[in-house]
Amino acid sequence: MNIRFASELPAEVRVVAKIVDQDTMPAGLPATVTEGASASRFSGKPGQQFDGFAEIDGKVRRVALSGAGQPTSAERLAHLEKAGAGLTAKFITSGEGAIVVDFDGSGLDAEGAAAVLMGARLRAWRIDTYRTRLKDEQKPTLKEVIAVNSPDGTDSAWEDASAVALGVEFTRELVSEPGNIIYPESFVARCKARLEGTGVEITVLDVAEMEKLGMGALLGVGQGSARPSRILAMHWNGGGSDKPTAFVGKGVTFDTGGISIKPAGGMEDMKWDMGGAGAVAGAMLALATRKAKANVVGICGLAENMPDGNAQRPGDVVTSMSGQTIEVINTDAEGRLVLCDALTWVQQTFKPARIVDLATLTGAMVVALGHENAGMFSNDDDLADALFKAGQTSGDKLWRFPLSPAYDKLIDSQIADMKNVGPRWGGSITAAQFLQRFIENGTPWAHLDIAGMAWADKAGATWDKGATGFGVRVLDRFIRDTAEA
Numbered sequence: 395m396n397i398r399f400a401s402e403l404p405a406e407v408r409v410v411a412k413i414v415d416q417d418t419m420p421a422g423l424p425a426t427v428t429e430g431a432s433a434s435r436f437s438g439k440p441g442q443q444f445d446g447f448a449e450i451d452g453k454v455r456r457v458a459l460s461g462a463g464q465p466t467s468a469e470r471l472a473h474l475e476k477a478g479a480g481l482t483a484k485f486i487t488s489g490e491g492a493i494v495v496d497f498d499g500s501g502l503d504a505e506g507a508a509a510v511l512m513g514a515r516l517r518a519w520r521i522d523t524y525r526t527r528l529k530d531e532q533k534p535t536l537k538e539v540i541a542v543n544s545p546d547g548t549d550s551a552w553e554d555a556s557a558v559a560l561g562v563e564f565t566r567e568l569v570s571e572p573g574n575i576i577y578p579e580s581f582v583a584r585c586k587a588r589l590e591g592t593g594v595e596i597t598v599l600d601v602a603e604m605e606k607l608g609m610g611a612l613l614g615v616g617q618g619s620a621r622p623s624r625i626l627a628m629h630w631n632g633g634g635s636d637k638p639t640a641f642v643g644k645g646v647t648f649d650t651g652g653i654s655i656k657p658a659g660g661m662e663d664m665k666w667d668m669g670g671a672g673a674v675a676g677a678m679l680a681l682a683t684r685k686a687k688a689n690v691v692g693i694c695g696l697a698e699n700m701p702d703g704n705a706q707r708p709g710d711v712v713t714s715m716s717g718q719t720i721e722v723i724n725t726d727a728e729g730r731l732v733l734c735d736a737l738t739w740v741q742q743t744f745k746p747a748r749i750v751d752l753a754t755l756t757g758a759m760v761v762a763l764g765h766e767n768a769g770m771f772s773n774d775d776d777l778a779d780a781l782f783k784a785g786q787t788s789g790d791k792l793w794r795f796p797l798s799p800a801y802d803k804l805i806d807s808q809i810a811d812m813k814n815v816g817p818r819w820g821g822s823i824t825a826a827q828f829l830q831r832f833i834e835n836g837t838p839w840a841h842l843d844i845a846g847m848a849w850a851d852k853a854g855a856t857w858d859k860g861a862t863g864f865g866v867r868v869l870d871r872f873i874r875d876t877a878e879a
Contacts, residue, residue, distance in 0.1 A: 398540055402542060404540060407540060408456055409457075410494045412460070413478075413510055419438075424448035424450075442461035445459065461477060475789070476855045479516065479856045480513075483853070487532060491536065492540055497541065497543045503545050504548045506545075507552075508548055512556075512558075512559055518534070519566055521570045521860070522534070553684075565669075565673050566676075569863075570861045578622060578647060581696055585675050588679060593682055594678060600622065610715075612734075612735040618701055618704055619699070625693065625695060625736060625739065628694075634689075636689050637746060637747035639747060642733060643693065643752050644668065644669075644729040647665070647697070648667065666861065669752075670729075670752035671696060674694055674865075676863060686877075688877035691744050693740045707722075714734050714735055715735045716738045721809055721810040727815045741833075746837065752842045754848050756845055760845050762795075765847065768864065769794075770793060770842055771823070771843075772839065777839070780872060784868050784875055795822065795823060847862060
């Protein structure tokens with residue numbers, strides 16, 4: 395979706411949209427539109443839509459109204475994004491190639507106008523790569539949104555916001571691709587190609603290098619696959635000599651469950667078990683594109699969990715890079731095995747000031763929070779508070795869960811330092827307790843369990859059914875609020 399700015403209403407565009415606050419109809423609208431909106435009970439609620447026809451500048455045009463809710467709402471920016479997204483959803487397959495958003499009389503500032511454009515662009519993303527039989531009425535036609543009468547500074551605000559949109563779209567792309575297209579090696583290749591020329595430094599560890607480092611936990615997950623595992627590091631150095639912030643993502647590019655194989659029903663969804671790594675890659679693209687004044691390193695632990703004759707077995711004991719031993723009770727609790735070695739490596743290699751990991755880690759998190767919030771665990775209150783605030787601002791919302799020694803003892807093993815799963819209850823918490831054992835020297839750390847947020851079975855405010863791109867925006871906002879503050 396292209397967003398551009400114009401000084402006047404283009405004669406060739408047939409659709410003109412207005413952003414409407416709740417219970418406040420803009421002045422100057424043709425009577426046919428205002429009366430039609432009233433008759434349709436359009437009141438400007440967030441995301442509410444109405445359209446009619448009127449003569450504007452001597453030409454009959456389609457006039458669309460999109461509700462933005464109350465101007466005083468704490469969720470104002472989210473509602474403005476929803477207003478923009480609603481326009482895209484309405485016209486994406488309408489036959490129209492472009493629509494105009496006329497900000498005249500909207501009362502918005504540059505940030506608000508950019509939020510409308512952000513929603514419009516994000517809602518336009520879809521993946522039709524493998525669809526060869528779409529009917530004409532199913533094919534997207536809307537290619538451009540043109541902003542006219544935009545508030546001063548909107549073009550600059552949009553340039554900044556569009557970098558984040560680019561990152562979200564890249565995450566959606568990675569998460570949406572099937573497992574035969576995105577696997578550890580191709581994930582690395584896709585990131586290299588997308589990040590080329592951005593200034594991001596890339597390091598890749600292959601199996602031989604990981605073996606030398608003693609990454610028995612990560613390598614154990616991938617040993618049953620014909621696709622070799624990888625570690626991908628993306629380093630953006632925009633903050634001088636400051637210690638970097640580290641983002642670490644779980645990248646299980648397909649998860650059968652291994653020997654502890656998952657039920658067949660719905661297993662195809664496990665192509666998105668690399669949603670944490672996808673979010674890290676998208677965040678790094680966003681930060682580099684907008685030239686963030688911060689030092690950030692993004693680490694993706696990449697493996698495919700398959701059940702061949704070489705796969706690890708329940709009951710196997712593996713040795714992690716940290717030297718700690720792990721009894722593998724369930725091979726479907728593999729994400730924490732990937733992450734623990736990635737966490738050790740990033741601490742020993744980059745000496746980060748703080749660490750945030752993201753993972754589609756546990757089904758228990760979906761049971762607890764549904765699809766409204768990701769779970770957050772942290773050993774540092776200041777870090778947790780900053781992430782919570784960033785989630786509220788960005789719309790990638792987080793909710794904090796506890797950590798304590800009472801939970802920690804549930805993953806003690808009789809024959810190793812720990813086991814990779816605890817009892818049925820508190821599954822998300824014991825998974826976080828497991829990861830905490832690999833945090834060294836009291837480094838501030840947070841774990842985000844995004845299992846309920848990386849993929850959506852129905853359309854949301856700014857995404858269609860499928861990959862949501864969750865994680866990019868909260869990480870970007872977190873860097874703005876902390877490292878760049």
